[in-house]
Amino acid sequence: MDHAIQAEGLVKRFGETTALDGVGLSVRAGTVLGLLGPNGAGKTTAVRIFATLLRPDDGHASVGGYDVVRQAHQARQLIGLTGQFAAVDEMLTGTENLLLIGRLLGMPRPAAKQRAHELLNDFDLADAADRAAKTYSGGMRRRLDLAASLVGRPSILFLDEPTTGLDPRARTELWTLIRRLVAGGVTVLLTTQYLDEADTLADEITVIDHGRVIAAGTPDELKAKTGSQTLVVRPEDDTQLPVVTAVVAELTKAVPEVDGPRVTAPVTDPAVLPAVVRRLDDAGVLVTELTLRGASLNEVFLSLTGRPVEDEPETEGRPA
Amino acid sequence: MTAHAMVMLRRDFKHLTRNPTSVFNAVLMPIVLMLMFVYMLGDAFSVGVDYVDYATPGLMLMAVCYGLGGTATAVNADMTKGVINRFKVMDVSRGAVLTGHVVTSVLTNLIAIAALVGVAFLLGFDASASALDWLGVVGMIVLLATAAGWFTVALGLAAKSPETAGMAAVPLVMLPFFSSAIVPADKMGPGLREFAEYQPFTPIIETLRGLLAGGPSAGDVIPAIAWCIGIAVVGYVWARSTFSKRA
Ligand SMILES: Nc1ncnc2c1ncn2[C@@H]1O[C@H](COP(=O)(O)OP(=O)(O)O)[C@@H](O)[C@H]1O
Ligand SMILES: [Mg+2]
Numbered sequence: 001m002d003h004a005i006q007a008e009g010l011v012k013r014f015g016e017t018t019a020l021d022g023v024g025l026s027v028r029a030g031t032v033l034g035l036l037g038p039n040g041a042g043k044t045t046a047v048r049i050f051a052t053l054l055r056p057d058d059g060h061a062s063v064g065g066y067d068v069v070r071q072a073h074q075a076r077q078l079i080g081l082t083g084q085f086a087a088v089d090e091m092l093t094g095t096e097n098l099l100l101i102g103r104l105l106g107m108p109r110p111a112a113k114q115r116a117h118e119l120l121n122d123f124d125l126a127d128a129a130d131r132a133a134k135t136y137s138g139g140m141r142r143r144l145d146l147a148a149s150l151v152g153r154p155s156i157l158f159l160d161e162p163t164t165g166l167d168p169r170a171r172t173e174l175w176t177l178i179r180r181l182v183a184g185g186v187t188v189l190l191t192t193q194y195l196d197e198a199d200t201l202a203d204e205i206t207v208i209d210h211g212r213v214i215a216a217g218t219p220d221e222l223k224a225k226t227g228s229q230t231l232v233v234r235p236e237d238d239t240q241l242p243v244v245t246a247v248v249a250e251l252t253k254a255v256p257e258v259d260g261p262r263v264t265a266p267v268t269d270p271a272v273l274p275a276v277v278r279r280l281d282d283a284g285v286l287v288t289e290l291t292l293r294g295a296s297l298n299e300v301f302l303s304l305t306g307r308p309v310e311d312e313p314e315t316e317g318r319p320a
Numbered sequence: 321m322t323a324h325a326m327v328m329l330r331r332d333f334k335h336l337t338r339n340p341t342s343v344f345n346a347v348l349m350p351i352v353l354m355l356m357f358v359y360m361l362g363d364a365f366s367v368g369v370d371y372v373d374y375a376t377p378g379l380m381l382m383a384v385c386y387g388l389g390g391t392a393t394a395v396n397a398d399m400t401k402g403v404i405n406r407f408k409v410m411d412v413s414r415g416a417v418l419t420g421h422v423v424t425s426v427l428t429n430l431i432a433i434a435a436l437v438g439v440a441f442l443l444g445f446d447a448s449a450s451a452l453d454w455l456g457v458v459g460m461i462v463l464l465a466t467a468a469g470w471f472t473v474a475l476g477l478a479a480k481s482p483e484t485a486g487m488a489a490v491p492l493v494m495l496p497f498f499s500s501a502i503v504p505a506d507k508m509g510p511g512l513r514e515f516a517e518y519q520p521f522t523p524i525i526e527t528l529r530g531l532l533a534g535g536p537s538a539g540d541v542i543p544a545i546a547w548c549i550g551i552a553v554v555g556y557v558w559a560r561s562t563f564s565k566r567a
Contacts, residue, residue: 076411087402
């Protein structure tokens, strides 16, 4: 079978809210799909449907060839889920958490112990194995949570915002773990609000917004479409902002944004940088800042939808 | 019980024993209440018999109620922290997840009541119950604890947060005060008296009181059992549907 995860026309409504409005996607076996979108886009809802926790109001979804509604039982044998909020049992120790999962999966006690031990070592939790999970740091909880979803060696893994709220170091550690899983042949669907995360981990990215797919492709295709980088220019004298805007517009062929004292614009060709320097020099504009930085999710959105990501407040803690 | 249910039960019990607040509320609170009522207030109430004999059945019921806060909080933590979702994805049956919590709740209640009755005897509790009556007492308590357990599990599943789940269990802790647990209903003021007479806990307490005194009356036993079954069915159906719907 070619596609490990597939969905067509998924619709899910919660009362007045349409969380998913016809989402389709597919993930080839052994690859990583990044489901990218701002808060409230519908990422968690989609993951919950794939994980057999929610029924779609319309459309189909299958994992490993099994329909998530009609063949939920078979589908569950293949999948692991790490929700948006670490679902660890705080009162139990790291070992007990994994042992519990092993026992519930029907492993005999010695085998469950062995597997728990193995995972705690792999996930750098051996030292904390006998401490209650409530004493763990955020990064350790996430790792234990991920370990818990791997006890049964799932071949398809759903990770809902696995690094949101982690510090950069914990984030990189988790990325390494995810890469190792993929190298071992696991298919991963990972949701994220961060473009760089999707860029580093995913083979393909599907961008969703308001429950609809607004772009899909490899990270390179997406970047080509949206401008992989952003040019930032800050003139020394604010009154020269219009001159700078005009120059940037002409050279990047994009519509620049004026953000306070800075002018920003998406850039696909890095050669534009020296050209900008020359033209501003010719125009006699002194600049205090002139940089190219990687596009943020915000800029991807801006170029895909023509509007910035709306800053929706974090909704109340609903676990996946 | 299935293998899953056994694993869940062991885990739920571990939870309880590691949570000092739950243990305090479930086991020590009823004993503290007993000491308070019997020593400090016992002389103030004239109920026709030794106050400890009057109060023990009511305190047994209170002991069941005090255990429920911990159950509601534990179930809710499982729901809101995503633990139940993890179990669902692993195909653990809702029966196993929920039964684990109910059985833990019932066992906690039984331990608390055993401790309470031990203290009652130290305070001079004098029961004229036969072995068969005692069996009836245990039966009534298990029935009550099971009914209240299912109802509380449903409350815990439906509540938004562990805090609201704990709050939702408060009325269950308060209700016994407005029953014949501490003072006979006919000693209460109007309004309160009618409430005390018709609320579910009063026939249950009167049944326990009758059994311990060696002669329950059918007028108490039948409504007591009916109330318990009613509460159990409502709790069971509510818990199962909430478990399936909420994700
Ligand atoms: N159980 C629910 N009840 C009501 N509304 C919900 C529920 N779950 C999600 N929503 C709404 O659906 C939309 C998508 O939510 P979600 O899938 O959690 O987005 P994301 O994970 O991308 O932040 C949001 O508007 C959210 O408020
Ligand atoms: Mg989410």
